Amino acid sequence: MLDTSTPVASSPSAPPVPPPRLYHAFRKRIHLICFLVFVGLPFFDVMRFDIPKQRFYFAGQEIWINEFAIIFFALMFLLFVIAGASMLYGRVYCSYFCPQMIFSELSLALEERWQKWINKHFIQWPAGRRKAAARVGFYATLAGVSVFLAFVFISYFVEPRDLIRRLMQFDIVTAGGIAGAVTTIFTFLDFAFVRLRFCKMICPYGYLQGMFSDKQTLLVVYRDGTAKEKACIECKKCVRVCHMGIDIRKSPFQIECIHCGECVEACDDVLARLKKPGLIHYTWGEQGELLGSTMGDNPRPWWYRMGLRDAKRAVVVFVLLFYASGLTVALSMRQTVSVRIQPDRTVLYATNEAGEITNAFRLNLANRGGQDSEIRIDAEGLQGARLVIPAEALRIEGGESRQIVFHVAVTKGVLPPGVNHFRFRATWSPKGTEQVYPMTFITPTFITPSK
Numbered sequence: 413m414l415d416t417s418t419p420v421a422s423s424p425s426a427p428p429v430p431p432p433r434l435y436h437a438f439r440k441r442i443h444l445i446c447f448l449v450f451v452g453l454p455f456f457d458v459m460r461f462d463i464p465k466q467r468f469y470f471a472g473q474e475i476w477i478n479e480f481a482i483i484f485f486a487l488m489f490l491l492f493v494i495a496g497a498s499m500l501y502g503r504v505y506c507s508y509f510c511p512q513m514i515f516s517e518l519s520l521a522l523e524e525r526w527q528k529w530i531n532k533h534f535i536q537w538p539a540g541r542r543k544a545a546a547r548v549g550f551y552a553t554l555a556g557v558s559v560f561l562a563f564v565f566i567s568y569f570v571e572p573r574d575l576i577r578r579l580m581q582f583d584i585v586t587a588g589g590i591a592g593a594v595t596t597i598f599t600f601l602d603f604a605f606v607r608l609r610f611c612k613m614i615c616p617y618g619y620l621q622g623m624f625s626d627k628q629t630l631l632v633v634y635r636d637g638t639a640k641e642k643a644c645i646e647c648k649k650c651v652r653v654c655h656m657g658i659d660i661r662k663s664p665f666q667i668e669c670i671h672c673g674e675c676v677e678a679c680d681d682v683l684a685r686l687k688k689p690g691l692i693h694y695t696w697g698e699q700g701e702l703l704g705s706t707m708g709d710n711p712r713p714w715w716y717r718m719g720l721r722d723a724k725r726a727v728v729v730f731v732l733l734f735y736a737s738g739l740t741v742a743l744s745m746r747q748t749v750s751v752r753i754q755p756d757r758t759v760l761y762a763t764n765e766a767g768e769i770t771n772a773f774r775l776n777l778a779n780r781g782g783q784d785s786e787i788r789i790d791a792e793g794l795q796g797a798r799l800v801i802p803a804e805a806l807r808i809e810g811g812e813s814r815q816i817v818f819h820v821a822v823t824k825g826v827l828p829p830g831v832n833h834f835r836f837r838a839t840w841s842p843k844g845t846e847q848v849y850p851m852t853f854i855t856p857t858f859i860t861p862s863k
């Protein structure tokens with residue numbers, strides 16, 4: 413995946429030196445993809461919460477906050493993706509996918525670029541002035557970037573097009589506008605001054621990592637020969653490229669290490685010039701084999717080499733598949749129009765002006781789709797029953813929910829006294845969905861049924 417050139421021969425007799433592993437370019441490509449996904453998710457309703465409308469958008473569907481099953485499966489699935497990935501591949505989320513990491517590295521690169529540009533174009537200026545100019549340029553650029561990032565972040569909670577309108581009107585009065593302004597300030601301060609310190613000192617995920625990892629989790633490990641035959645040339649390039657500011661040679665279990673692999677590439681690069689293999693590697697646990705190793709004469713199956721090394725990992729993958737299946741089933745069974753009918757037993761029965769016996773029922777309608785829906789309700793198995801319900805009450809627009817009370821009226825004496833079982837049959841557009849609701853109609857017990 414990351415090896416890009418043919419092996420370099422160190423000497424006619426020595427084994428060929430493997431080519432440098434290019435983790436930096438690989439990470440930057442993943443970061444770019446993550447950035448595009450981060451920006452695109454709310455715009456295309458792939459995943460976002462809409463707080464004003466109290467909706468959860470997932471895979472293009474508008475999920476109502478009371479659709480518990482879908483939200484539960486979606487959140488559990490995401491949780492197990494992160495926990496499972498941590499168990500198998502260590503801090504792969506931190507180094508490859510975390511927005512804090514991606515934008516912190518972007519901020520560091522931006523600052524460096526400004527400094528280089530000022531140094532190149534204003535070499536005649538004193539060093540202090542060049543440094544100050546670079547900082548002004550960096551802060552100005554970061555301010556613009558912060559507005560954009562805050563906009564994308566808030567659009568996970570407020571409809572993005574509505575947010576653009578507010579931004580155009582410089583709205584800092586409504587809750588959305590205030591949230592946008594505060595988020596912009598925090599984003600600016602974060603990526604100007606905090607950056608990777610957040611990962612080292614604040615983020616709880618790094619601390620939780622210890623709970624998920626075990627002796628077979630993927631790690632970045634420094635392996636040199638015996639004390640007498642050390643191959644390390646003490647160039648310290650592995651330390652200089654580490655944004656977390658640590659020396660991987662001290663231990664593979666430093667909490668700051670995010671397993672990004674930058675030091676692996678740095679060491680490969682330095683030692684390749686001396687025709688030697690690098691000393692830092694991704695390995696399956698501290699003592700395990702190298703990532704990508706085929707285990708020589710005893711090749712392991714692909715799933716073992718991918719990290720599925722014991723029953724615990726198989727269980728994690730099984731649970732992940734369970735939640736993914738649950739989510740798929742819940743989404744496929746989802747009905748955009750919900751019709752619920754329940755008896756209203758505030759009063760058991762009543763007599764209307766026409767002298768009929770009436771029972772009240774509660775109708776709950778919710779249209780979670782974009783199309784209007786027409787509902788038809790029939791009472792079956794109830795002799796002489798008449799529904800008293802206005803026609804307009806049975807039409808519901810997309811995004812609307814409503815509760816109404818309607819009545820069923822039966823001429824006095826037609827039904828036996830007491831409890832009469834019947835059912836409602838509801839049919840609704842646009843798909844012609846049908847549902848039956850077993851129900852009871854109560855008549856006064858002192859009425860003699862007609863023969």
Ligand code: SF4
Pocket residue numbers: 643644645646647648649650651661678679680682683691692
């Ligand atoms: S880059 Fe490699 S050779 Fe250089 S100090 Fe680090 S481990 Fe040693």
Ligand code: SF4
Pocket residue numbers: 632653654655656657658659660668669670671672673674675676
């Ligand atoms: S020690 Fe290496 S793998 Fe760990 S954070 Fe630093 S550069 Fe990345």
